[in-house]
Every structure is written in structure tokens, then in C-alpha cells.
Amino acid sequence: MKTLKIFLVIFLLMGFSQQKFNGNDNELKNKILKNIRCLICQGQSVYDSESDFAFSIKLIVNEKIKEGMSEDQVYKFLREKYGDWIIYAPKLNKNTYVLWLLPLLLFLAGGAIINKNLIFKK
């Protein structure tokens, strides 16, 4: 009876850890799918789309996660196939310097103007 109880506890723990593992995988999959653009839809991510293309991408992402690929590796794989356009958050490169740095410049310029005006008021 005692052995049976031990086995039962081990079995339950194994089931729980497996469930947790699957849950983590699902979370990662959804996170990636929400960041991939559906190339044949207007303004939809692959996660939201029901198109044939989205269906295939969902299968591929699932397969790549099961193979042990990290989030960045999945993005790299898709970038190699379709270019930067497929990912919603573009990488910092010569084509996206303005996109990434303009808000920062605006913020700094705004800060400088406010600072200058406050100093003048004083």
C-alpha cells in the first residue's frame, strides 16, 4: 500500500511537470505568433489569422519550438525566409536607425527645451 502511494505521488508529480512544460511551450509559441506578421492579411498577426499561410506558419513555429529552438532562433529562421517584414518588432540595422532613434532624439530635444525654459524662468 505504501509503495502504491509513493508511485501515485511520483506519477502525479510527473504529470504536473509535463503539464507545466507544455504550458511554457504554449506561452512561448503564442508570444512568437503574436509577433509574426501574416503576409497575406491586412494588419493581422499570424496568431489572429485563420489564413492558409498563418496555418502553415503556426505548424512550423510549433515544430521549431519542439526541436528546441529559442525565440530568437525562430525569428532568425523566419527572417531568412521572408525578410525583416515578417517580424513586427524590427531589428536595429541601417534601415531602421531612424525608426528606433527618432523617438529618443525627440525625447532628448523636448527635455532640453523644457530644461532651457525652466532655467530662463528662474
Add this chain to the structure above:
Amino acid sequence: MKNKLSLFVVIIFLSFCFVIFYKGLNKPNTYTPKTSIEKNLPIFKAKDFSSNISIDSVNIFAEESYYIVNIWASWCVPCRKEHSFLMELNKNKSIKLIGLNYRDNLNNAKKFIYELGNPYTQILIDLDGTLSVEFGAYGVPETFLIDKNKKIIKKFVGPINKKIVEEIKLAVK
């Protein structure tokens, strides 16, 4: 003097923003694939259309020859339109045509080939569309030209036509 300088800086800044946004407006907001970038041939396993046996891509592209991979489906209307051009390409001895049957009903696909002729050396089955993703395709029909070094050298989105056939013939000469 100071005011003039501030005005000048503001005008330069606004002009800069205007140019950026104007350029952004003129850019198409849809995916436009790059058609002439060299890419390595993906490594994959696929089922053969007639025998249903799984084959490695290394064995499919084993010969030192130019290959054309054409993604098609029996339900795709433009595929019917381009089929005669594929039949024409099939006559060229320096090219081997590989068909990729995309998300199709196999009986309908067999009828399609029976009705219009078979231009392909080999047809592979892509039931869930994942094989097409390996090639970087996002629809049907799409055609890829592969050189003797097993590099994808050209991609044609949409049905091929007389002009594309001539372009392919020139590339494989």
C-alpha cells in the same frame, strides 16, 4: 539672431520629419518579396506524389543540373494558366522540374495532371504547407530557379508567362 537660429533649427527639424513621413506614405504597406537574392536550398524530407515514399531533398536535387521548383495546386486557377509554360520548360534538357503540390486533394491533383499533362520530373506532396514555408513561399503559384550549386537564384511570384520562360532559358544557357 538667437530667435532666427531657433526658427532655422525648427524648420530643418520639421522638414526632416516631413521627408521621413512622406517617404513612409509612398512605401507600399504590403509584403513585396525579394526575387533575386541567393539563398541556400532548404534541407527537408517530403513524400513523393506517385509512390507516397518519403525522400530526402539531397536525393531529389542530386544531379548537377538546373532545377525549377514550382508550387502548384489543382484548386489554383492561375496554376492552370501557367501550366502550358511549364510544359514548354520541360522540353529544355538543362532544367529539371520539381512540382510541389500545395495543400491539395490528391485525387483532384492527379486529375489535374492527367488532364493538362505532367511537366515535372518529380512531384512532392505538401499537405500542410510547411514545405512551402521552407522555400519562403507565401502562396500559389510560386516558382524557384535553382542553379547547379544548389542555390535558389531567382523567385517568381504568381503564374509564369512567356517573358519569364525566356528569362529562365537565358539564365540556364
